[in-house]
Structures are given as C-alpha cells and as structure tokens.
Amino acid sequence: MDSSATTPPVGRRERNKLRVRERLYAAAVELIVEKGYDHTSIDEIAERADVARGTFFNYFQRKEDIIGAWGDRRRAALVTGLDANNVFTPSSVAQLQECMAVLVRINQEEPRLTTAMLTAWVKAGRPILEEPYVAEVFARIVENGVRQGELSPGMSPIGVGNVLRDVYLGALYRWAHDPSGDTEPLADELQQILRLLLEGMTVTATP
Numbered sequence: 105m106d107s108s109a110t111t112p113p114v115g116r117r118e119r120n121k122l123r124v125r126e127r128l129y130a131a132a133v134e135l136i137v138e139k140g141y142d143h144t145s146i147d148e149i150a151e152r153a154d155v156a157r158g159t160f161f162n163y164f165q166r167k168e169d170i171i172g173a174w175g176d177r178r179r180a181a182l183v184t185g186l187d188a189n190n191v192f193t194p195s196s197v198a199q200l201q202e203c204m205a206v207l208v209r210i211n212q213e214e215p216r217l218t219t220a221m222l223t224a225w226v227k228a229g230r231p232i233l234e235e236p237y238v239a240e241v242f243a244r245i246v247e248n249g250v251r252q253g254e255l256s257p258g259m260s261p262i263g264v265g266n267v268l269r270d271v272y273l274g275a276l277y278r279w280a281h282d283p284s285g286d287t288e289p290l291a292d293e294l295q296q297i298l299r300l301l302l303e304g305m306t307v308t309a310t311p
Contacts, residue, residue: 125163127153132170137216141171141224168228174221175230179237181210186241196249197302200268203241204294207272211279211290219280231273239269264301271297 131152135144146167150157164170185206186199211218225231243265249255272294279290 121163124153124155124159128155128160128163129170129173132167133174133217133221136170136220136224141167141220141227171221171224171228171230174217175225175234178210182206182238182241185209196245196252196254199245199248200242200298200302201295203245204272204298205291207238208291208294211276218276222276222280236266236269238272239265241265242268267301268298271301 128149132144132149135148135152144167146160147157149167149170150160153160164173182203186203239262243261246255246259246264247261250257250259250261275290275293275297278293
C-alpha cells in the first residue's frame, strides 16, 4: 500500500479544537430546541459549552453559522445514507424513492431540532441564499435515469430536481408545523408525490 495515500493522524491540538467546536454546536442546538433560535444568545451557548464567550468566535463568526453547520451535517447524512443504500437500488426510480426515504429518516432522528432549525433556516433566508444541494442530488439521479433510458428524455434534470426539492420542502414545512415525533405522514406524502410525478396526473383513455 502506498503510505503517501493514507490520511495522516489528527494531532492533539486539532482533536481539542474539534472537541470544543462539537461542544459549542451541541450546546447551541440544545438551547435552540429548549428556547428557540431567536431566544438563544451567544453568551448562553458559551456558558452551556463551558467556554469563554470569545471562544465561540474562534469557531463560528456569528450565531447564524450554527444553522450552516446543521445544514452541513444533514447533507453529509444524506450522502452517507445514499451511499449505503444505492448499491441495492440500481434503478433511478428506486434511487429517487430511497432518496426521499433517507430524507425522512434524517428528519425523524431529531424532530424537535428539525422544527426549531427549519424555522431559523427560513427566517435567515437560507432557502434563497444557499445552493440547492438536495435539488442537485435529485438531478443527478434523474440525469442517470434519462441516460439509461428509464426516464423520459426531453426533460431538464435540474428542472425536475428543483421540482422534487420544492415538493420535499413543502411537505417538510407541513410536517414541521406539527411533527409529533411521527414521520409517517411525511413519508407517505413524499412517496405519493413521487408516484404522481413519475406516473403523471392525466388518465389515459381506453380505446
């Protein structure tokens, strides 16, 4: 094995920095779930993490960066979930279904945090400002499906990806209004929407 290709071990200083950042993030999301994003201050986050207030700014420039860190973790969880399952889902239709299922599981893991952070994400204008990562994931699956002849050729993969992202967020907002720890309505709605888009809304007349 080429030793130059291996990842060098993380030093003690870097491990300590990662631990402090994790402590700050964990303190922040705990407080946001308890009190809401608007009512959580940087002072409270630092106190809960047992660090000086100035230490917060060594890791996050502003409180809003906690929202970004939350989004990064969700994106990483989506990639991990898809990588783990797509080996068993070779068709593009199955991959779209699995993508929706993974998104549901991500929200199901921390429903109260999802609701609190989703509210903060919208207030901060992130749906407009951030790159539409989920749309790009959908678009890649659609593009492969078109290339393999599974999906209709004449459509824009990114256009379809944007539609799927929009309906996913719409369903997520409705679920977040009253999550109750139950994602079954969210899962059912997303799979129903997906079937509707794949099969179409018009009835084919019988000759």
